[in-house]
Amino acid sequence: MNLLFENKLNATLAEIFKTLDLDIKFATVKVSDRPDLSDFQCNGALALAKIAHQNPRDIAAKIAGKLAQDEAIETVSVDGPGFINIKLKDEFIAANMDKMAQDKRLGCGEVEDPHQVVLDFGGPNVAKEMHVGHLRSGVIGESIQRIERFVGNNVISDVHLGDWGTPMGMILAEIIKSDGNLDKVTSYDIAQITEFYKQANIRCKEDETARENARKITAALQGGDATYRRAWQHLRSESLKAIKANYEQLDVNFDLWLGESDAHEICREVVKIARDKGISEIDNGAEIIRLEETNKPKPPIIMIKSDGGFGYQLTDIATIKMRVDQFKATEIVYFTDSRQTLHFEQVFEAADKLGIAPNVKLQHIVFGTVNGADGKPFKTRDGGVMNLETLIEMSKDRVRQSLPKADEVAGYGAAEIDKLTQQIAVAAIKFQDLKNTIASGYVFELEDFAKFEGKTGPYIQYAVARINSVLRKAEANGLHEGKVILVAPEERILALKLAQIHNVIMRAHSEKEPSIIADYTYTLAQIFSTFYNACSIMNAENPDLASSRLRLAKLVRDVLILMLNLLGIEAPEVMLKAENIGE
């Protein structure tokens, strides 16, 4: 099923271009920039005229003449230098709404070549508190994961825990320094572990011998030292519990909770492949792979550090091999901030040289850092990072103020209010992040994550709740949805917007860009609000119109819920309000 107007018009145009012997490359329409003049526009005549050195208006007129015969089209006109403006018939738009209402997927198609995609996002580290920097990776990754599944791809998501680098040696060293040995390690909880890590971090920053010691312990841990392994195992599992709790709060989900350590054995294999292929060499005591230096200097991959430990690039390369061999990945996508661009360039190039991922698409999606008001990566006033739990709690507190207390509303006890609080707070936080294009960073404002007016998640939830309310009333009054008829301009604009859903999702999919969905979802909710304000559903002029509007409203509701779901946001059935809210 394809209910998209653009596709229909593109197909019609392609036929016309063929009969006119024009390059069908230009046979495309887009949503009009001038809604006062048209629904869609085709700028192809301008480009064609340039190539053929002809008058664009003449070419446009020929195309328009044929286009006008199409049964779905109300009017075609040639305006300005040669824009073709197309207006669709109301009945055609209305009929498409009826079809859309009958379709389980609301008119959305799937990809033609479903494949196996591994998504690598999150990347939290053992013993380190999660902070707002982890928010973006998790929230974006979760959304992409849902989008990819929806369009038909088979997705495997992996958190790729940072559990195998020097920080592990640092924290073990710190505990030994404090306790004399590692006997008490298994009694430590996450708070204590985090504290040790902080101390270790401070110490290693200023003390070279401490760093040296940490590296030695890391190498021994990786080498298989049983005592270190046992202690590390505990640190890892305690951290993982805390990390899982954080992600659960945000409804960020992973199929695999693997880490760098899981690729350890494969690291050895990769080293062997490199040696067999003769692409590795020893340099300053480290075993490296040199990379091509085309237009800029590119540092080599350091597989084995001079202290014997595996470098993290080797770990990432081995992980690629694991994902290809064990999970049959044909596409691997990484989500990290822009600081790791060079790293992934190196890793992908090395993977290519090693021949471990033939015909696998390796993609690094870069997102901007979360910045403070100074334009630099965000730090709190005391120089630390904003803890993720603090952020979530702050947002929830703000939401609680706007909700009634438990049992003030029938059917809403403590559990229900808690759930609602969670849903709204998470919507506020996630949407605040996802509305930004991922490539650009954004300035972190704590208050933004607790806003629910304007372009926010709760605004959209509110639109859904209002529709739910109308649908309940209609149900109670025995009113049913029916054939769509377009009378008011607000209805027509709404229907045209609804019809864009397939294109929006496909663009978000191919560009790996959730903000496209966020933007559409907000605009749709906004257009609905205008419609809601201008056109009464329950008190429509006649029963047929009421049925039509009911169908449109229900479609909007279903589309909004689907889109929010693709963003990883839930839509509560109702949005309750505390008495004192709204003055």
Place this chain on the structure above:
RNA sequence: GCGCUCCUAGCUCAGCAGGAUAGAGCAACAGCCUUCUAAGCUGUGGGUCGGGCGUUCGAAUCGCCCGGAGCGCGCCA
């Protein structure tokens, strides 16, 4: 030094495979609750699209130069 990214309204951001009057949100101002949830709706003001040159019938969008900011550049991950 080399490389990458960025500079659009007071603030935060869209728009950028060139196209018709550059858009949102917030903030400001003026209206709208006896009718479907006012977390809403309607309207007003506000921009030399960092600066310059160039390509083009046409540039926020493409190219070059300059200015400003951020990030990265072999044993942290």
